[in-house]
Structure formats: C-alpha cells, structure tokens
Amino acid sequence: MIQLGEQLPEVQFQRLTDNGVVTQTTAELFKGEKVVLFAVPGAFTPTCSAAHLPGVVELQQKFYDKGVDRIICLSVNDAYVMDAWGKAHNAGDILMLADGAGKFSQAIGLAADTGDFGGLRSRRYAMLVDDGVVKQLQVDEPKQFEVSKAEVMLALL
Known part of the structure; x- marks a missing residue:
C-alpha cells in the first residue's frame, strides 16, 4: 500500500466533459x-x-477554505457512470474521476477483488495529496466507513 511521503504513480484516468x-x-x-x-x-x-459522496459534497467549501485546490472522487467505474453519479448528487466542483481498469487502485495497493459483487474495485479511502505526494492517508477496513469520512479528512487539514 502507498505510504505517506510517497509520490503517486503515473497512470491515466478518464472523466466526462462537455x-x-x-x-x-x-x-x-x-x-x-x-x-x-x-x-x-x-x-x-x-x-x-448515502453517506460518502454526500458528506464530501456538503463540506466541499470548507475544504476549499482550508487551502485545498481540488477534490477528486475516484471509483473503478467508467467516466459515464461517474459523471451521472456526480450529477445525481449535485457534486458541484468535485471532479468525478474514473479509474476504469483499476490501474491506479492496483498501483497504490488499494484495489480489492469483490468477486461476484463487482470484481476489481477500489477500497474505501481518502488522502491528501500535495504536488503529487501523499501527505495523509485514511483507509477504511472492508465494509466499514469510519476513517475516510469528509469530517475526518477535514479535521486532518
């Protein structure tokens, strides 16, 4: 798993634009x-x-007020699904990013095989990245939602 102080790996992502x-x-x-x-x-x-994306949407301005330049929501889904999901939750300025083949999730050691549920997926986590370097990393245990909540990340800034 990627560690604090490490540079993010160079991979490609997709997103839907106009x-x-x-x-x-x-x-x-x-x-x-x-x-x-x-x-x-x-x-x-x-x-x-019900909780993860809405929590970030609700607090996004507070992240920007604390000096965050960008908020990215990532999932091993395609760009069309991520865009539709962002629109369904009024994600505003949150960049809805597709890690379609899971290459990023695998490269940072946070991929999970969910079997028949959906195959390769990302684990639930949140990180603060400054100029490509991981400064904070909060990884939830499988089927948990505790340490990657928006409130937890906001408190770490």
Whole structure:
C-alpha cells in the first residue's frame, strides 16, 4: 500500500466533459495542487451514495477554505457512470474521476477483488495529496466507513 511521503504513480484516468470523455494523467491532475482524493468501492452503491459522496459534497467549501485546490472522487467505474453519479448528487466542483481498469487502485495497493459483487474495485479511502505526494492517508477496513469520512479528512487539514 502507498505510504505517506510517497509520490503517486503515473497512470491515466478518464472523466466526462462537455466535449466527451477525456484522458488525464496523474501529473495533470496533481502537479502543483493540494488535492483531497477520496475513493469508493462503487458509484451508486449504498454507503457511497448515502453517506460518502454526500458528506464530501456538503463540506466541499470548507475544504476549499482550508487551502485545498481540488477534490477528486475516484471509483473503478467508467467516466459515464461517474459523471451521472456526480450529477445525481449535485457534486458541484468535485471532479468525478474514473479509474476504469483499476490501474491506479492496483498501483497504490488499494484495489480489492469483490468477486461476484463487482470484481476489481477500489477500497474505501481518502488522502491528501500535495504536488503529487501523499501527505495523509485514511483507509477504511472492508465494509466499514469510519476513517475516510469528509469530517475526518477535514479535521486532518
């Protein structure tokens, strides 16, 4: 698993924009930025939709007030699903990012095989990344939602 002080691996992500699906790299998303990245096992899944994303949406301005440049929500889903999920929850400025093949999740050691539920997914976590370097990392145990909550991350800033 990635550790505090380590650089994020260089991978490609997708997101849906008004001009269609675009691919962006780790460097493009994190270089020179203070970013709160939170990852969920799946868009439109119960805890992710009822608590995790809504908690970040509710507190997003407080993150920006504390000097965060960008908030990213990541899941091993496609860009269309992530965009629809963000719109369904009025995610505002939160960047809804697809790790479609799970390459990022695997590269940082936070992928999970959920078997018949959905196959390769991300574990639930939140991290603070400054210029591509991990400064805080909060990883929930499987089927838990405690340490990656928006309130916990906000308190760590």
